[in-house]
Amino acid sequence: MAIWDIKERYDLARGSKYLSNVNGSGRILYAYSGASNTGIQSLNITNGGTSTDFGEMTVDRGSSAGMSSTTRGVRANGSGPDSNVIDYVTISTEGNAADFGDSTITVRDPNHGTIGNNTRGIRIGGASPSKSNVIDFITIANTGNATDFGDATTTRRSSAGASSKTRGLSAGGGSPANDTIDFITMATTGNATDFGNLTETNHSLAGNSNGRIATFAGMNSPAVKTIIDTVTISTTGNASDFGDLSVARGDSGDGCNSVKGAVIGGYLSDAASNVIDIHIFATGGTATDYGDTPDATTPRNMGNPAHGGIDLDDIQLPSVIYMPGSGRGLLGGGKTNPAGTNQNAIQMIHIQTLGNTSDFGDLTLASYGRSGCASRTRGVFGGGYNDPAGYLNVIESIEFASQGNAADFGNSTVARAFSASNAGSQTRGIIGAGGNKSPGVSDVIDYITIASAGDAADFGNLSAARTSVNGFSSPTRGVFAMGHESPADVDTVEYITIASTGNVTDFGNSTSSRQYAMTVSTSIRGVSAGGFDNSPSNAMVNIMDYVTIATTGNSTDFGDLTVARGQSYGGMSDTTRGVFGGGTNPDNVTIDFITIASTGNAADFGDMSVQTGDTNNISDSHGGLQG
Numbered sequence: 001m002a003i004w005d006i007k008e009r010y011d012l013a014r015g016s017k018y019l020s021n022v023n024g025s026g027r028i029l030y031a032y033s034g035a036s037n038t039g040i041q042s043l044n045i046t047n048g049g050t051s052t053d054f055g056e057m058t059v060d061r062g063s064s065a066g067m068s069s070t071t072r073g074v075r076a077n078g079s080g081p082d083s084n085v086i087d088y089v090t091i092s093t094e095g096n097a098a099d100f101g102d103s104t105i106t107v108r109d110p111n112h113g114t115i116g117n118n119t120r121g122i123r124i125g126g127a128s129p130s131k132s133n134v135i136d137f138i139t140i141a142n143t144g145n146a147t148d149f150g151d152a153t154t155t156r157r158s159s160a161g162a163s164s165k166t167r168g169l170s171a172g173g174g175s176p177a178n179d180t181i182d183f184i185t186m187a188t189t190g191n192a193t194d195f196g197n198l199t200e201t202n203h204s205l206a207g208n209s210n211g212r213i214a215t216f217a218g219m220n221s222p223a224v225k226t227i228i229d230t231v232t233i234s235t236t237g238n239a240s241d242f243g244d245l246s247v248a249r250g251d252s253g254d255g256c257n258s259v260k261g262a263v264i265g266g267y268l269s270d271a272a273s274n275v276i277d278i279h280i281f282a283t284g285g286t287a288t289d290y291g292d293t294p295d296a297t298t299p300r301n302m303g304n305p306a307h308g309g310i311d312l313d314d315i316q317l318p319s320v321i322y323m324p325g326s327g328r329g330l331l332g333g334g335k336t337n338p339a340g341t342n343q344n345a346i347q348m349i350h351i352q353t354l355g356n357t358s359d360f361g362d363l364t365l366a367s368y369g370r371s372g373c374a375s376r377t378r379g380v381f382g383g384g385y386n387d388p389a390g391y392l393n394v395i396e397s398i399e400f401a402s403q404g405n406a407a408d409f410g411n412s413t414v415a416r417a418f419s420a421s422n423a424g425s426q427t428r429g430i431i432g433a434g435g436n437k438s439p440g441v442s443d444v445i446d447y448i449t450i451a452s453a454g455d456a457a458d459f460g461n462l463s464a465a466r467t468s469v470n471g472f473s474s475p476t477r478g479v480f481a482m483g484h485e486s487p488a489d490v491d492t493v494e495y496i497t498i499a500s501t502g503n504v505t506d507f508g509n510s511t512s513s514r515q516y517a518m519t520v521s522t523s524i525r526g527v528s529a530g531g532f533d534n535s536p537s538n539a540m541v542n543i544m545d546y547v548t549i550a551t552t553g554n555s556t557d558f559g560d561l562t563v564a565r566g567q568s569y570g571g572m573s574d575t576t577r578g579v580f581g582g583g584t585n586p587d588n589v590t591i592d593f594i595t596i597a598s599t600g601n602a603a604d605f606g607d608m609s610v611q612t613g614d615t616n617n618i619s620d621s622h623g624g625l626q627g
Contacts, residue, residue, distance in 0.1 A: 110123045167185060202229075215230050250266055344363040348403070395410045445459040445496070477497060481494075
């Protein structure tokens with residue numbers, strides 16, 4: 001990692017001039033294809049679909065390969081005539097490209113997509129006129145000629161590239177079109193190894209990744225198609241269907257960040273396209289139209305500082321106002337009634353400072369009724385419901401220290417919503433316990449290792465299928481309280497030992513039967529607040545009760561909320577204070593707080609900037625982190 005003056009780096013990030021384009025945002029540079037075009041365009045895939053002029057290439061050419069670190073964008077080879085030129089730009093500064101060096105071979109049509117990491121840039125194949133299997137690499141920080149890396153498993157041109165932090169993939173290519181996927185380990189040198197096959201033979205496809213999965217989009221063999229394939233980069237095996245482009249085309253540009261992939265321009269059946277569309281890594285499905293390029297074109301990537309090969313942990317935004325575990329609380333997603341509008345906003349508070357929420361970033365998908373957990377550095381949102389997609393198995397994460405958008409983490413074992421939140425420790429998070437699913441209600445408990453992105457694993461089961469459960473933790477024990485077992489609410493309280501796996505054990509009973517309650521905890525005491533009582537009152541309530549987590553037994557009355565409400569999942573807490581944000585009765589902006597070690601009524605904390613019910617609350621200092 002480069003050495004920075006910390007104030008300089010902080011000022012750049014705050015001014016959206018550099019690192020905010022990397023972590024959670026997404027600046028992409030692409031260069032026009034064609035012998036008479038030298039233009040480089042800049043596109044931000046978070047802030048809108050309009051491209052702006054960046055500068056000029058050193059040499060007129062098209063059909064090149066793009067490589068990128070967080071600071072430099074690089075373009076190698078090309079056509080018109082076939083070229084060995086490598087040039088580069090500094091991504092944070094608009095301007096013309098400069099000479100970098102030369103490739104080991106003179107070719108056109110090497111790989112699309114970005115293969116490499118923050119240290120190395122890699123390009124594969126091409127043709128001049130014969131197809132090549134040559135792989136070469138550069139060290140992006142140092143100008144100079146490329147070095148031989150090894151050979152691909154087959155000769156081809158116009159394959160699609162994608163990366164994780166350690167692996168580079170190359171998929172498809174021509175001519176004729178093939179379905180080969182092979183991979184390299186980027187820190188070494190040597191020949192590529194077989195990975196698997198695409199769903200169809202294909203060339204001139206776009207490549208994107210978020211570091212965990214890769215997508216290969218579009219087709220130009222023998223006709224343009226909308227197909228998008230996907231693979232999990234850390235494994236091997238054949239590709240599966242991800243979804244479709246908004247417009248059938250091939251020979252497109254590409255670019256991505258940790259949340260979304262862009263497919264830019266390309267070739268239609270009889271003309272070039274100016275369409276830019278976006279697909280979301282966490283969800284799949286049909287890509288959505290995002291905007292247009294200034295001209296119909298078949299561009300190539302020239303800078304993608306947040307592609308899947310970039311280790312975002314290595315470029316964590318510095319903070320002069322935040323320390324891990326210091327009491328940052330987040331409220332994610334929700335639904336605004338009566339319109340039923342799904343929200344993707346993540347709102348932020350500091351637990352020890354009374355006041356209104358401020359903006360943190362956005363979830364990858366507007367949704368509500370999610371489950372949450374957190375370590376001192378990372379927050380995780382899982383499951384939930386989206387209109388019209390339905391119940392979700394998506395898990396996404398944020399880094400507390402750097403304000404920005406969520407990124408794909410993995411998937412839960414069951415698509416569901418309205419399941420327990422805030423159970424977990426510094427190491428392990430409980431994502432979902434019970435909840436509504438399609439069809440019916442679930443008793444499944446999932447867990448994740450918070451530090452490592454990936455799919456959830458089965459932990460065990462509740463004593464019965466139950467929805468609208470609440471959850472809280474000490475560092476060793478997770479507690480699940482109340483909920484709804486059709487046809488009635490229940491007062492059941494159960495617990496697990498977080499470090500193990502297995503089914504719940506009986507803890508005791510709450511002071512009343514209800515669902516949709518909110519929860520906070522210290523390492524000693526857990527508090528459940530509000531909720532909906534479907535019998536006898538059939539209304540939201542203001543009740544708060546508590547348990548001592550290390551023992552077992554029934555709940556005790558704590559006091560009352562400032563406003564009767566529920567359907568705000570989890571809560572935010574540190575060693576002294578618990579905070580409850582939002583809720584429904586109807587949707588409101590209320591945030592109130594308690595001192596967890598005492599008893600008594602809640603007091604006003606502030607207001608939410610986005611009015612919503614069914615939001616999910618997490619914090620970096622809850623009871624499970626206080627060991």
